[in-house]
Amino acid sequence: MANDVRKDAVKLSDQERGRFLEAFIRLKHKPASIAGGSASVYDQFVALHQAIMAVTVAGMTGTINMGHWNIGFCPWHREYLRRFELALQQEVPGVTIPYWDWIDMEAANVRLFSNSFLGRLPGSSSPQPITAGVLAYNGPNPRPAWWPNNAAGWRIHPALQERGIVPSTAAAEVRATLHRAGDPQETWPPAQDGIRNLIDVRNINSPVHDFWYFWRELEAGRSTHNTGHRFIGGHMAGALSPNDPIFWLHHANVDRIWASWQDKRGGNRRNGYPPSGSVSPFDGDPAPTGHNVEDIMWPWVGNTQGYGTMVPPAIQSLLIDYAGEPARRVKDVLDPGDLGALGGYSYA
Amino acid sequence: MIREGRHRRRNRRSRGTEKSFLYLLTEGGPTMFDVRLPVSEIRFAVNGPRMLFEKLQLLTSLDASDGATPQAYRKLAAALSGVAHCGHRAPEKVPITVKLSRIGARVEIGLGPMGMYQSELVLRTKSRKSFRQVLDNTLVRDKKRVYRAVLFPIAGTGHHEVHDTPSADDQGRTAPKHDHTQHGKH
Numbered sequence: 001m002a003n004d005v006r007k008d009a010v011k012l013s014d015q016e017r018g019r020f021l022e023a024f025i026r027l028k029h030k031p032a033s034i035a036g037g038s039a040s041v042y043d044q045f046v047a048l049h050q051a052i053m054a055v056t057v058a059g060m061t062g063t064i065n066m067g068h069w070n071i072g073f074c075p076w077h078r079e080y081l082r083r084f085e086l087a088l089q090q091e092v093p094g095v096t097i098p099y100w101d102w103i104d105m106e107a108a109n110v111r112l113f114s115n116s117f118l119g120r121l122p123g124s125s126s127p128q129p130i131t132a133g134v135l136a137y138n139g140p141n142p143r144p145a146w147w148p149n150n151a152a153g154w155r156i157h158p159a160l161q162e163r164g165i166v167p168s169t170a171a172a173e174v175r176a177t178l179h180r181a182g183d184p185q186e187t188w189p190p191a192q193d194g195i196r197n198l199i200d201v202r203n204i205n206s207p208v209h210d211f212w213y214f215w216r217e218l219e220a221g222r223s224t225h226n227t228g229h230r231f232i233g234g235h236m237a238g239a240l241s242p243n244d245p246i247f248w249l250h251h252a253n254v255d256r257i258w259a260s261w262q263d264k265r266g267g268n269r270r271n272g273y274p275p276s277g278s279v280s281p282f283d284g285d286p287a288p289t290g291h292n293v294e295d296i297m298w299p300w301v302g303n304t305q306g307y308g309t310m311v312p313p314a315i316q317s318l319l320i321d322y323a324g325e326p327a328r329r330v331k332d333v334l335d336p337g338d339l340g341a342l343g344g345y346s347y348a
Numbered sequence: 349m350i351r352e353g354r355h356r357r358r359n360r361r362s363r364g365t366e367k368s369f370l371y372l373l374t375e376g377g378p379t380m381f382d383v384r385l386p387v388s389e390i391r392f393a394v395n396g397p398r399m400l401f402e403k404l405q406l407l408t409s410l411d412a413s414d415g416a417t418p419q420a421y422r423k424l425a426a427a428l429s430g431v432a433h434c435g436h437r438a439p440e441k442v443p444i445t446v447k448l449s450r451i452g453a454r455v456e457i458g459l460g461p462m463g464m465y466q467s468e469l470v471l472r473t474k475s476r477k478s479f480r481q482v483l484d485n486t487l488v489r490d491k492k493r494v495y496r497a498v499l500f501p502i503a504g505t506g507h508h509e510v511h512d513t514p515s516a517d518d519q520g521r522t523a524p525k526h527d528h529t530q531h532g533k534h
Binding site for chain 1: 368370372374375376391393395396400433434435436437438439461463464465466467468
């Protein structure tokens with residue numbers, strides 16, 4: 001089932017890199033099928049990342065962050081990335097999401113964070129605008145051969161512009177421009193040993209499932225997922241972080257590390273996830289709805305009624321409607337090589 | 349798996365110490381961080397600043413009769429500086445204040461801008477003396493006094509992912525507020 005191969009971003013050929021960028025730019029300029037909107041399909045994926053943080057479920061009080069701060073972080077983002085990857089493939093067949101291998105920042109600074117790929121890191125403690133390359137407001141100059149005729153530059157949709165990065169009084173062009181910081185802090189990049197130790201996380205001779213500890217380190221360890229978002233900074237440091245395309249490469253690496261952990265742990269991949277109702281060693285509660293192995297993951301709930309999100313209407317209006325598709329559960333995504341109807345992939 | 353912290357050599361010319369210390373604030377992590385350290389800089393990698401963690405509070409085993417009076421705590425607060433690096437905006441100075449109540453004084457340290465990922469709080473002594481020296485000089489009269497001084501993270505409340513997100517719409521329309529404690533964690 002694992003037909004697609006995700007590669008190290010710094011090892012892509014010029015042709016592979018061009019095809020990947022072309023798919024991105026096409027998706028960013030592909031009109032969303034929503035009423036009266038100027039949003040693109042890419043923007044719809046961005047909106048979803050915020051909507052997931054405030055999911056409502058009938059009969060439950062309050063909201064649930066279905067994609068963060070608990071074990072469902074891993075499966076939810078696996079599904080999210082795979083759906084995004086399939087959307088890219090509709091634009092350029094065969095394209096896959098490359099991964100950003102965090103530990104080799106030297107290579108990344110040369111091959112990935114360059115004007116010919118995903119733009120430079122300003123190396124600043126304050127967010128700075130991306131002014132050159134495919135992610136510049138006006139796009140690259142000169143245009144590469146693959147550049148779609150209808151494409152302007154990389155412009156952040158008005159409903160998806162984070163506050164705080166630039167003053168609200170800034171010109172519209174500035175507010176729509178992708179920003180990054182790339183502040184070199186002590187906690188980035190992670191050491192090779194750190195990632196190796198993460199993949200080796202086990203909790204032998206304990207009743208607590210070891211995935212709880214692995215997930216926490218992967219999402220919120222000293223130099224892992226959360227730290228990477230802050231290191232890139234600007235839009236990557238906020239709830240609408242997919243506005244920066246490096247988001248997808250960053251999360252492909254998160255997913256790669258999870259897949260490596262699953263492989264190294266061995267056995268049935270389903271057993272590599274805590275059984276439903278198991279209690280968190282951190283707060284003593286079971287995982288929230290959407291995070292348990294048998295749970296449905298919003299927004300891929302099929303025809304199940306009672307789910308919603310409490311984000312502002314401007315965000316809600318951008319969301320992709322998945323009604324009518326089969327519901328997706330956590331257990332459906334535990335094997336990246338076999339994601340059922342979504343095919344499968346592996347890492348090179 | 350949570351690292352207790354680690355020392356880091358500093359390149360700049362030293363005045364009292366050459367090392368820094370790093371702590372990690374995360375779910376299920378330690379809830380007490382020793383600050384009586386022989387370093388002039390302590391860094392905190394803070395997951396979910398002002399979402400999971402609201403602020404830090406200094407706790408000591410000292411009594412006012414030892415010298416830990418409100419005036420002493422104010423002197424301590426004035427001797428420290430803190431800057432939050434959140435990536436989302438420019439580094440921000442955090443407030444270091446003394447909160448008074450009928451049970452005594454507490455030094456409180458802010459965590460900077462709200463964020464759903466991670467920020468890095470850099471605490472420094474303004475004199476570049478070590479935290480141990482600054483604490484000893486400000487809070488205790490008897491320099492041989494044995495005591496503990498720790499920073500304790502206060503848990504965040506509310507559910508800011510919903511109603512305080514940077515992308516809340518221009519009309520200020522936000523979802524209804526509710527108390528985080530109503531429904532446990534998210």
